[in-house]
Amino acid sequence: MARSVEFDRTKALEAAMKLFWARGYTATSLPDLLAAMGIARSSFYASFSTKRKLFMECLELFGDRTLAMVDEDAKKLPATALPRAFFETTLLDASPRKVMQGCMMVNTVLELADVDQELNQIAAQKLDAIENAFARAFKLAQQQGELNTDHTGIELARMVMTINLGLRVQSRKNHSRTELKSIINTSLSILGLAA
Amino acid sequence: MARSVEFDRTKALEAAMKLFWARGYTATSLPDLLAAMGIARSSFYASFSTKRKLFMECLELFGDRTLAMVDEDAKKLPATALPRAFFETTLLDASPRKVMQGCMMVNTVLELADVDQELNQIAAQKLDAIENAFARAFKLAQQQGELNTDHTGIELARMVMTINLGLRVQSRKNHSRTELKSIINTSLSILGLAA
DNA sequence: GCCATTCTGTACCATTTGGTACAGAATTAT
DNA sequence: ATAATTCTGTACCAAATGGTACAGAATGGC
Numbered sequence: 138m139a140r141s142v143e144f145d146r147t148k149a150l151e152a153a154m155k156l157f158w159a160r161g162y163t164a165t166s167l168p169d170l171l172a173a174m175g176i177a178r179s180s181f182y183a184s185f186s187t188k189r190k191l192f193m194e195c196l197e198l199f200g201d202r203t204l205a206m207v208d209e210d211a212k213k214l215p216a217t218a219l220p221r222a223f224f225e226t227t228l229l230d231a232s233p234r235k236v237m238q239g240c241m242m243v244n245t246v247l248e249l250a251d252v253d254q255e256l257n258q259i260a261a262q263k264l265d266a267i268e269n270a271f272a273r274a275f276k277l278a279q280q281q282g283e284l285n286t287d288h289t290g291i292e293l294a295r296m297v298m299t300i301n302l303g304l305r306v307q308s309r310k311n312h313s314r315t316e317l318k319s320i321i322n323t324s325l326s327i328l329g330l331a332a
Numbered sequence: 333m334a335r336s337v338e339f340d341r342t343k344a345l346e347a348a349m350k351l352f353w354a355r356g357y358t359a360t361s362l363p364d365l366l367a368a369m370g371i372a373r374s375s376f377y378a379s380f381s382t383k384r385k386l387f388m389e390c391l392e393l394f395g396d397r398t399l400a401m402v403d404e405d406a407k408k409l410p411a412t413a414l415p416r417a418f419f420e421t422t423l424l425d426a427s428p429r430k431v432m433q434g435c436m437m438v439n440t441v442l443e444l445a446d447v448d449q450e451l452n453q454i455a456a457q458k459l460d461a462i463e464n465a466f467a468r469a470f471k472l473a474q475q476q477g478e479l480n481t482d483h484t485g486i487e488l489a490r491m492v493m494t495i496n497l498g499l500r501v502q503s504r505k506n507h508s509r510t511e512l513k514s515i516i517n518t519s520l521s522i523l524g525l526a527a
Numbered sequence: 528g529c530c531a532t533t534c535t536g537t538a539c540c541a542t543t544t545g546g547t548a549c550a551g552a553a554t555t556a557t
Numbered sequence: 558a559t560a561a562t563t564c565t566g567t568a569c570c571a572a573a574t575g576g577t578a579c580a581g582a583a584t585g586g587c
Binding site: 144176177178179180183 | 563564565566567
């Protein structure tokens with residue numbers, strides 16, 4: 138039989154995701170990708186079909202990873218602590234580079250809303266999934282009397298998500314850590330989730 | 333002497349802005365622009381230098397227009413009514429098409445943050461100018477005792493702006509009017525500006 | 528009418544885009 | 558070692574990119 142070795146597909150995908158995350162879909166050229174992934178053109182097409190398919194994979198990876206993070210937290214923490222945990226790990230504890238890159242799904246939605254329906258839809262779905270995770274947690278907490286019912290769980294989740302989206306824009310526009318910290322605190326305060 | 337006629341530069345600029353607004357910088361090609369503006373290639377370069385320069389002009393136009401809107405409102409309305417007025421005119425009263433296009437400056441920041449510093453900076457500055465307009469209004473209202481001082485004017489303005497940015501993402505992701513309306517109401521409610 | 532001037536439309540350009548073809552190197556089972 | 562197979566690197570492709578050159582039409586003062 139023949140050789141079975143292969144470049145590390147996962148690592149290459151990860152490298153591609155980083156680049157797409159930072160520069161977006163259109164502005165990332167194939168040569169850029171090949172250099173970052175450390176593979177040759179033919180290997181690229183053999184393993185990932187097209188640039189567009191690769192982007193989809195990256196988007197899925199990013200989305201699933203983010204969702205997993207929220208789900209993990211939802212197991213360990215009370216619902217009222219979820220937003221703070223999410224904001225802090227992704228905006229204060231993360232590296233400045235990552236913070237400045239914002240959220241790949243948000244970036245994608247804004248870049249491709251009028252350009253590529255399918256890619257846009259994937260990003261939107263992943264965002265919705267995260268919103269739903271928050272909503273589930275809030276509803277449960279309300280049923281157990283751990284959270285006031287001034288607003289429904291869904292409304293609250295949408296609100297947390299809207300602030301989250303806003304924070305992603307802020308962090309991409311100007312990544313002053315102290316400013317982000319201040320916004321996070323004000324947000325949690327007005328949400329009535331200030332610890 | 334020679335002819336003085338010229339295509340309507342302002343109208344052409346407007347048309348370009350609409351296209352850039354919807355599709356972003358990179359995804360808008362020169363032929364697309366020429367068609368939308370209704371002018372020929374040579375006229376384009378004679379009047380607007382390059383695609384990039386044109387984009388800058390469009391960005392300035394969009395930003396100035398938005399800022400003017402806030403400033404106008406700030407003259408007529410109490411500071412506590414400003415956010416509602418802004419959200420409603422741009423997200424509920426505007427045409428679905430415009431709503432779906434989001435905010436050109438936000439779109440630009442997310443598309444070009446890692447790609448074109450200068451364009452990104454222009455967009456960021458315009459956004460800051462709007463935030464400052466809100467901050468001024470809030471500070472004044474606080475001095476006059478019309479607004480509580482639980483948070484500083486700047487903090488409040490940043491918060492309104494963060495929610496605004498989030499709403500632009502939401503509206504570009506999924507322009508259900510009723511959902512936007514709901515988010516706006518929840519936002520104003522938790523901000524203590526629910527009228 | 529005529530000339531000067533400034534417009535417009537088209538043909539053209541080099542570069543870059545994403546994607547394909549194919550030769551040759553590398554690896555594994557026999 | 559050999560054969561089978563799958564990798565990699567390079568050369569190549571058509572299409573699209575932003576930008577330029579230039580011929581010719583349209584308009585103004587005389």
